[in-house]
Amino acid sequence: MPYQALAVPVLNYIGLSAVIFLIGVAGVVLRRNPLIMLMSIELMWNAANLLFLTFARTSLNNAGHIFAFLVITVAAAEAAIGLAIVVVVFRSRENVDVDEIALLRG
């Protein structure tokens, strides 16, 4: 028996991913702390990754794993740059409430 079937229907994985993604969206929209917003973005990356791996498993195709791997690296780059921006903003304004960072609003 090479491969066992998944213990639960695939729909459960999809639903779980959607719920986590929505929680991440809520975090970005509701919180004004840039660190927590960045962490919510990480939640959304992970929800997408979960879907990639789920569909890779159902179709037994490696491409989903490759894509998840690339997503993880891009997420790392995004986190690094986002945190660098937070540090720079904090250094210049001594405050990191994103509502006050409105320089580009015009």
Added chain:
Amino acid sequence: MIAFYVLAAVLIVSAVWVVRASKPVYSVVALLLHFAALAIVYFTLSAEFIAIIQIIVYGGAILMLFVFVIALLSSGVAPFQSGPNRLPRIAVPALTSVAIMLLFIAYAIGRVPAVTAPSTQLPLGAAVGTANAFGSVSDFGRALFTTNLLPFEITAFILMVAVIGVVLLAGDAAPYVPTRRRARAVEREMREAVLRAGEE
């Protein structure tokens, strides 16, 4: 099967905790729990390598970055402020967009009925846990370094660009970091100029 639901509960609770936490440090702790549970879910999807990478890169590297930045910023003057609660103002658009998204998901699932069926018929391959099994390191590595070599190289390039960008942004000799004092001086000058113009 019970394991999946326990893991799903842990994932959802820790995700909510990340969003609701009063301090960013608590969010980091919740996020660590979330990543660990997610790695176990990846194991159930027989994605061994990605699960390990998840622990190492997310749990190790990215969370460390967050912890460092929190430690760096919290030692400053102003503590983090939570800001006004904006739930009432955005409740209606948020619920609307959630409904639209759920409709899209339902539509997509309805379009592909094969996806939602429990996958009982899978092509034969090496048994789970053996060297060449689906999702194992050798399986993943062969796919990464043969078929997908170009994306791999591009990712390396992206990482390099990110590192250079971070150094340029937050490095010691940051090109232009307007201090609050300088901003105040500019503001005062402008106000005086406006006053002078008004007098003339």
